[in-house]
Amino acid sequence: MNQIEIDDLNKHYGAYHALRDINLKIPAGSFVALIGPSGCGKSTLLRTIAGLEKFTGGTLRIAGEVMNTRPPRERDVAMVFQSYALYPHMDVERNMTYSLRLKRRPREEILERAKSAANTLGLTALLSRKPRELSGGQRQRVAMGRAIVRNPKVFLFDEPLSNLDAELRVRMRGEIRRLHERLGATSVYVTHDQIEAMTMADYVVVLRAGRIEQQGAPLDLYDRPANRFVAGFIGSPSMNFLPARVAEDGRTAILGEADGQRIDLGREVEPGREILVGMRPEHLQIRPASDATGLQATVELLESTGSMTFMEARLAGAPITVSQAGRMAAARGEPVRLQIDPENLRLFDPATEAAI
Amino acid sequence: MKRYILLAVALVSVAVYLFPLYWMYVTALKSGTEIFQYPPTFWPPHPQWNFRQVFLQHSMASYLWNSLVIAVGVTAITVVIGTGAAYSLARIRNRWTSVALFTVLMLQVLPSSLMVTPLFVAFNQMGLLATPRLAVTLAQAAKVLTLYIVICRSTFLQVPRELEEAALVDGNSRIGAFFRIIVPLARNGILVTSVLIFLQSFGEFVYSRSLISEKSLQTATVGLSEFVGPQINDWNGIMTYSAIYITPILIVFVLLQRRIVSGLTAGALK
Numbered sequence: 061m062n063q064i065e066i067d068d069l070n071k072h073y074g075a076y077h078a079l080r081d082i083n084l085k086i087p088a089g090s091f092v093a094l095i096g097p098s099g100c101g102k103s104t105l106l107r108t109i110a111g112l113e114k115f116t117g118g119t120l121r122i123a124g125e126v127m128n129t130r131p132p133r134e135r136d137v138a139m140v141f142q143s144y145a146l147y148p149h150m151d152v153e154r155n156m157t158y159s160l161r162l163k164r165r166p167r168e169e170i171l172e173r174a175k176s177a178a179n180t181l182g183l184t185a186l187l188s189r190k191p192r193e194l195s196g197g198q199r200q201r202v203a204m205g206r207a208i209v210r211n212p213k214v215f216l217f218d219e220p221l222s223n224l225d226a227e228l229r230v231r232m233r234g235e236i237r238r239l240h241e242r243l244g245a246t247s248v249y250v251t252h253d254q255i256e257a258m259t260m261a262d263y264v265v266v267l268r269a270g271r272i273e274q275q276g277a278p279l280d281l282y283d284r285p286a287n288r289f290v291a292g293f294i295g296s297p298s299m300n301f302l303p304a305r306v307a308e309d310g311r312t313a314i315l316g317e318a319d320g321q322r323i324d325l326g327r328e329v330e331p332g333r334e335i336l337v338g339m340r341p342e343h344l345q346i347r348p349a350s351d352a353t354g355l356q357a358t359v360e361l362l363e364s365t366g367s368m369t370f371m372e373a374r375l376a377g378a379p380i381t382v383s384q385a386g387r388m389a390a391a392r393g394e395p396v397r398l399q400i401d402p403e404n405l406r407l408f409d410p411a412t413e414a415a416i
Numbered sequence: 417m418k419r420y421i422l423l424a425v426a427l428v429s430v431a432v433y434l435f436p437l438y439w440m441y442v443t444a445l446k447s448g449t450e451i452f453q454y455p456p457t458f459w460p461p462h463p464q465w466n467f468r469q470v471f472l473q474h475s476m477a478s479y480l481w482n483s484l485v486i487a488v489g490v491t492a493i494t495v496v497i498g499t500g501a502a503y504s505l506a507r508i509r510n511r512w513t514s515v516a517l518f519t520v521l522m523l524q525v526l527p528s529s530l531m532v533t534p535l536f537v538a539f540n541q542m543g544l545l546a547t548p549r550l551a552v553t554l555a556q557a558a559k560v561l562t563l564y565i566v567i568c569r570s571t572f573l574q575v576p577r578e579l580e581e582a583a584l585v586d587g588n589s590r591i592g593a594f595f596r597i598i599v600p601l602a603r604n605g606i607l608v609t610s611v612l613i614f615l616q617s618f619g620e621f622v623y624s625r626s627l628i629s630e631k632s633l634q635t636a637t638v639g640l641s642e643f644v645g646p647q648i649n650d651w652n653g654i655m656t657y658s659a660i661y662i663t664p665i666l667i668v669f670v671l672l673q674r675r676i677v678s679g680l681t682a683g684a685l686k
Contacts (some may be wrong), residue, residue, distance in 0.1 A: 112581050133587040145578035149600050159586040206586070216585075 062121075063088040063214060063246040064109060069118035071104060071270075078104050079115065080270045086263070091240050091247045093261035093278075095254055096293070101270040102250045106216050109248060111135050123213050138207035139216040142223065144199045146191040146206075152178075153187040156205040177205045180239070197228050204236070208243065215240075215247040221256065233260055254294055258282070266290050288413040291338050291406055297370065299338045300380040303410065306333045313337060316376030321355055326402025335416060338406035341383040346371065347397040354397030359390045373398070440662070444655040451651050470656040478632055479639040480661070482549060483618050486635060489553035490617040494564045495610050501561075502568035503594065507577070517566075524562040528622040531559070536626060548628040552635075555623045560613045567612075571605025572598065611672055615665055636661050 064086040071079040079101050086092050094102040107113040109120065111132035120127045127135055138159075146155050153174050154161075160170045178184045181201040191199055200220060207215055220236070221229045237260050240247055251257050257264050258278045265275040266289075274286040278294075285291035291299045304313040304323070310331045312322045323337065347354050357380070361372040364387055371382040371390070375398065382398060390396065407416040443451055445463035471477070505513055505520075535555050536545075544551040575598055583593035599606070624635040640661065643654045 107581075110581075110585055112584065131589070132581075132584040133589065137585060139582070139585045141578045141582060143576065143578050145576065145582035147579060147582070147597060147601075158583075162587040162592070206582075210586075 061088050061124075062086060063090075063123055064248070065119075065121040065124075066109075067119045067121075069105075069108070069115055069120060071101075071108065071113065071115040078270050079108070082118070082272060084265060084272065084275065086246060086248065088246050089244050090263055091237070091249065091261050092263045092265060093257035094248065094250045094265050094267060095252065095257040096267035096273075098252060099269075100267040102252075102267050103218055104270075105267070106139075106218055106248060106250045109135075109214070110137055110139050110216050135214075136210075136212050137214045137216055138210045138212040139218065140203045140207050140220045142219040144191075144203040144220075144223075146199055146202055148191050151188050151190055152183060152194070152202050152205075155191065155202055156209045158206070159210050173209050173211075177209045180208065181205050196224055197232070200224060200232065204239070208239070211243075211245075213246065215245050217247065217249040219251055220249075222251075222253075236260065255296060258294070264294075266293060284415070285338075285406060286415055288336060288338070288408045288415075291408070291415075295340055295342075297341045297381045297383060299340050299406070300344075300375075300378075301408070302337045302339070302376060302378050302380070304335055304337045306331050306335060308332075315355070316378065320376050323355060323400075323405075324402050325405060325407065329407065329416065334410050336408040336410050336413075338408060339380070339400055340404065341370070341381045343400050343404040344380075344382040345399045346382060346384055346388065347399055349395040349397055351397040351399075354399040357396055357398050359392060359394045359396055361392070362388070362390060371396075437662075440655050440658050443651060444659045446652060448652055464652070466652070467656055467660060470653055471660055474639060474642075474653075474657060476636065476639065476657065476660060479634060479636040482624075482633055483620075483635040483637070486549055486553050486556065486620065486624070487614050487618040489550075490557045490560060490620075491610055491614045493553065493557040494561050494613050495606065497557075498561050498564035498568060499599070499606060502565045503572050503598065505565065506569045506572035517569075520562045520565055523558075524566075528555075528559060531555070532622055532626045535623075539627065545627065548630065548633055551627045552620070552623045555627065556617050556620050559623075560616055563616075564609050564613055567609045568602070568605055571602045571609075574605075575601045607672070611668070615669070618665060 062085045064084070066082050066084040069079055069082040070077070082105060094105055096102050104113055108115050109122075111127065111130060111134075115128075122135055122137070147158065150158065156177055157170045157174045160173060174187070175184070178187055181204060183198070183201055183205060186194065186198060186202075191202065194202065200223070203220065217236075221232050224232060233256060236249075249257075249261060261278060263275065264278050264281055266273045266281065268289055274281060274290045276284075281290060281294045285294060285299075288301065292301070302315050304315045304320075306313050306325070306329045307322065308331050310328050311326075312324055313329075313335060314320050314322055315337070325337075329335065349356075355375055357373040357375040359371060359373050360379070363370040363372075366387075367385065369384050369386065369388050371384070371388075373380055373382060373396065408414065409416055442458065442460065444467075445465070446457070446460045447462065447464055450457060450460060450462075505517060532555075535551075539545050539551045539555075544554070579597055579601065580593050583597040584590070588596060619637055620635065621637040621641070624638050625641070628634050628638070640654065640657055643650055643657065
């Protein structure tokens with residue numbers, strides 16, 4: 061069953077078309093990430109689901125009910141805001157149970173739910189503190205607590221981890237994911253961090269300029285990007301794109317200039333066609349210059365994180381990035397050979413940017 | 417060292433500001449001849465306690481009551497209308513908001529002495545002069561409303577919009593979110609501005625002087641002005657009257673001033 065169904069949703073801000081023909085089905089119990097660069101409409105879409113934004117066309121259903129014009133309080137959704145939005149004049153317990161008190165639930169039930177949420181999130185000792193007396197991580201937990209106390213139909217997360225430091229962010233990532241597995245509630249998670257999306261979600265929706273570019277399982281997006289944008293957005297470091305022309309035989313392409321290096325495409329493409337060859341940094345293998353095969357490139361810069369080495373190089377006149385596990389030494393300007401399995405090449409049309 | 421200099425500067429400024437207040441109380445306690453004595457005495461050797469006499473003689477009870485009625489009325493009207501106006505001007509942003517704000521500020525520019533004649537004519541035609549205290553209340557409310565809206569609006573601007581949205585998602589209606597989340601958080605701003613409005617209205621002169629003819633309905637400021645005539649200059653009486661008039665205001669202000677300095681919204685975000 062689908063918990064959220066969005067059909068042909070459009071939203072205009074005056075002349076600005078913020079969301080274009082959004083179609084999205086979110087099955088009950090799934091964890092969906094909305095991802096895209098800033099201004100792509102991901103937060104707007106989330107706020108539309110919450111009822112904080114109106115839309116100009118289409119239908120939105122939550123648990124089968126049309127919600128188009130219902131106010132937020134009739135949608136039974138909980139939201140965790142980027143800024144946490146804790147009520148500063150209420151202590152942690154009252155912050156978490158505000159929604160229950162509004163619904164006039166019995167006193168014992170409120171207390172019990174607050175306790176169990178506080179237990180889950182490790183907030184038991186902080187129940188009588190005010191938000192200003194909490195650290196960033198604790199505030200984040202209270203914001204989560206406020207959502208889980210309600211036991212809502214849908215959880216909405218609006219970049220909840222972006223205000224935390226790197227270490228805490230990684231820890232909360234796992235915690236949110238575990239929480240989701242335990243509660244099993246449908247969650248929609250907005251982020252601009254593709255690693256967050258890839259690691260947490262079981263379904264990823266990539267947006268750009270108000271349009272859904274591609275949706276699917278995280279590894280599907282990684283393996284089979286529908287267009288150049290998704291290919292470049294998913295994966296870190298980004299995919300390299302090199303302009304090329306398919307040779308007469310239809311199975312190889314010539315990189316850069318007419319007399320450039322040839323690369324095996326591993327499949328049949330219309331001869332003479334202009335293409336963009338996409339290569340993920342982690343799929344390129346660095347070989348010594350003395351090798352007989354492979355693409356010839358020159359080293360420009362090496363960056364090592366200890367466990368990984370990132371090489372900036374120049375291939376057929378274009379800058380590319382290669383990443384490799386372990387360490388290596390190479391001087392600037394040194395020639396190397398790069399090898400890639402034709403299986404791992406992604407081809408795009410330079411005009412439409414769609415995958416070939 | 418720098419701390420002590422700053423402290424000294426602060427103390428001197430406070431002394432300069434408070435000197436007139438001190439002089440008012442001291443003069444109220446002096447006798448007629450002692451007031452003009454040179455060099456002046458800074459503490460009267462034989463203080464005269466004629467507060468009770470001045471209070472009764474000048475029927476201050478009635479004056480102060482009228483001032484209070486008008487000030488409370490003005491504050492009530494302003495808070496009810498102004499809070500809503502300030503909130504909508506803080507939340508809605510478009511071309512018309514700027515126009516509205518500009519108009520509101522323009523009204524603040526017009527002085528009471530300019531407005532009083534048209535108001536008198538208008539109120540007279542509407543029959544409002546039959547209830548002169550109501551007329552003054554309305555006129556004064558219209559005047560101070562602009563100040564209230566402008567100050568309160570900036571308070572509302574400081575309440576993050578996310579808090580309201582969180583309240584909506586948590587199950588509040590818009591009105592519920594306004595009263596249960598927004599107003600409590602803007603409480604200090606509302607309170608401080610209301611006190612300002614109250615004090616300003618408590619000391620209102622021009623409208624009361626012009627719109628109220630009945631002496632029993634007149635306000636304390638107008639009563640004070642009666643001391644100054646062509647022949648008599650009863651400085652001791654003026655200062656005693658002023659002391660009685662101002663002391664309650666001072667007490668209210670001192671009691672509330674702690675509220676004025678506290679950041680309630682700290683901790684809402686991040």
